[in-house]
Amino acid sequence: IQRKVAQMQVRGMHCSSCSSAVEKALLRLEGVHKASVSLTMEQADVEYDPDHCTPAQLEEAVTDAGFDASLLS
Amino acid sequence: MPEVALKVAMSCGGCEAAVRRVLGKLEGVESVNVDMQQQKVVVTGTASPEAVLQTVAKTGKVAIPPSST
Numbered sequence: 582i583q584r585k586v587a588q589m590q591v592r593g594m595h596c597s598s599c600s601s602a603v604e605k606a607l608l609r610l611e612g613v614h615k616a617s618v619s620l621t622m623e624q625a626d627v628e629y630d631p632d633h634c635t636p637a638q639l640e641e642a643v644t645d646a647g648f649d650a651s652l653l654s
Numbered sequence: 655m656p657e658v659a660l661k662v663a664m665s666c667g668g669c670e671a672a673v674r675r676v677l678g679k680l681e682g683v684e685s686v687n688v689d690m691q692q693q694k695v696v697v698t699g700t701a702s703p704e705a706v707l708q709t710v711a712k713t714g715k716v717a718i719p720p721s722s723t
Contacts, residue, residue: 593668593671593672593675594668595666595667595668595669595671596665596666596668596669598663598665598666598669598715599666599668599669599672601714602669602672602713602714602715603714604714605714606712606713606714609714645676645712645713646672646676646712646713646714647671647672647673647674647675647676647713648672648675
């Protein structure tokens with residue numbers, strides 16, 4: 582299994598349940614191994630398998646959760 | 655205009671904004687009314703209860719389907 586890490590800026594989170602909702606949304610995606618969302622830094626570090634999902638899908642999962650996501654790296 | 659009422663667990667303004675934003679993007683939704691005290695969301699428009707429920711579920715928040723009483 583390949584592991585890549587994507588860093589995303591996530592705007593609009595106000596409390597810990599917001600960041601856990603984003604984490605849950607990301608972990609639901611096939612191919613996502615780990616998702617750690619930092620409320621204070623408004624950032625999400627996602628470890629995923631590039632064969633199973635793409636950074637665009639990561640962004641879409643976060644926007645589906647109702648937050649603004651923009652890929653950092 | 656048909657309405658869909660849904661109980662949604664929202665603990666802060668950010669959660670409310672997130673629910674409002676995803677429902678706003680849903681087709682057929684005219685307006686979204688959020689009641690934080692009752693943790694209830696009322697969606698007016700032609701969107702079906704299933705579509706509304708699925709959209710809210712994608713936000714990872716607990717959503718209780720509309721009571722069919």
